[in-house]
Amino acid sequence: MGALAAAAKFRGLRLFFSRITSAFTTGQVKDFGSVGQVKGVDKIIAKFTMSETGIYRKLLEPIGFPRLGITDGKVSGFVGSEMAAKARIGTKAVGTKPFKKKIVANLQQHIDYLEKESFFQKAHREAKQMGIIDRNELSRRWYHDYALDQGINYRSFEMLKKGGKRISDRKLGRMYFFRYKPNQPDELYDEFPLIFMLYEDADNFSGINFHYLSPKLRAILLGHMLQYMSNKDYTERTKIFARKFRDVIKKNKRFRHAKVSYRQYRNDQVQSKVIQVHPLDWELAIMVPTERFKTPGGGRTASKKMWFKTAKEARNV
Structure with a gap:
């Protein structure tokens, strides 16, 4: 079965198949639709990762396995089960x-x-x-x-093409993506910055380039930044309060990673259209591998090397 092969590298699915195989062998259940009756299975599926949930829904549900109940992105049990019903009751008020x-x-x-x-x-x-x-x-x-x-194969040129709205009028507090090449680079730089713009003047603009941080630190930083959002509607106009947050970066050590990943860019050295990333896409954009670090001589540098360098700098802030 293809599902068994796909499950091999996922711990949750391995446990699931191990438990139901034993149940079939002992005669505890006789068909796929009854696996929800197997003791302990509900606890196993409740810990499914996103990938495990996706594999289950795509490969197992079509061949007769019970449907998974999903509540707020997590498995709440099998559809129709007591476990799933309790989860729905617990979240019903939120949906209104x-x-x-x-x-x-x-x-x-x-x-x-x-x-x-x-x-x-x-x-x-x-x-x-x-x-x-x-x-x-x-x-x-x-x-x-x-x-x-x-998004492991999602790259910079795809981001430029499909990652957001092309704009000509940048605004503070919003996330932007573009191609950049300094005229005379004297240090490592990111050819495709992903920044929250926090300042601009006639010739320059600057902000936090998330690419200088590891994925883990990007998620942590963005999570802290969300408290400075203008609203929680997640419309195109939603932004970070730039001036307020810029002051916070200077004073609060909690944002030391924002401080060390802060970069300035010249308008005349931007090499592409500027893409505005929609607030609903922020969480995705910070995680896809669209960075490209280059040396002053034009060579490439591994992202992990830059992340290590930035993390080291942050420890001394």
């Missing part, structure tokens, strides 16, 4: 909040706007199907895992 309805509408509008079958669109469609709407800690982690798992 006006702000959640607004996010649902904004998410659908954004999905419709994105290029058909683009990486970001696929991520949002799957998230919506799994009931991942709010931007809480759990949903943020789901998007991070999705980008790291499914």
Whole structure:
């Protein structure tokens, strides 16, 4: 069975198959649809990762295994089970909040706007199907895992083409992606910066380039930054309060990684259209491997080398 082969590298699925195989052998269950009766299976599926959940739904549900109940992006049990019912009751009130309805509408509008079958669109469609709407800690982690798992081959030129809206008028507090080449580089630099712009004047602009941080630190930093958002509607106008956050970076050691990844760019050295990343895509954009670090001589440098260097600098701030 293809599902068994796919499960080999996933601990949760290995445990699941081990438990139900034993149940079939002893006659505890006689068909796939009854595996929910196997003792301990509910606890195993509750710990499924995003990838394990995806494999189960794509390979096992079509051949008769019971459907997984999904609540806020996590497996809540098999559909119709007592475990899943309790999870639905516990979250029912949340779904009636006006702000959640607004996010649902904004998410659908954004999905419709994105290029058909683009990486970001696929991520949002799957998230919506799994009931991942709010931007809480759990949903943020789901998007991070999705980008790291499914976006491994997503690159800079695809980001320039499909990663957001091309703009000519940059605004403070928003996330941007572009191609950059300094005229006379004297140190390592990122050819494709992903920045939250926090300052600009007639000739320059500057902000936090997430690419200088490891994926783990990017997620932590963005999580801390969200408390400085202008609103939680996640529309195109949602932004970080730039001036306020810039002052925080200077004084608060909690944001030392933001301080050491802060970079300045000249307008006349931007080599592409500037892409504005929609707030609903922030969690995905910070995790896909679109960075490209280059030496002053034009050679490439491994991302991990730069992440180590930045982390070391942060320890001394």
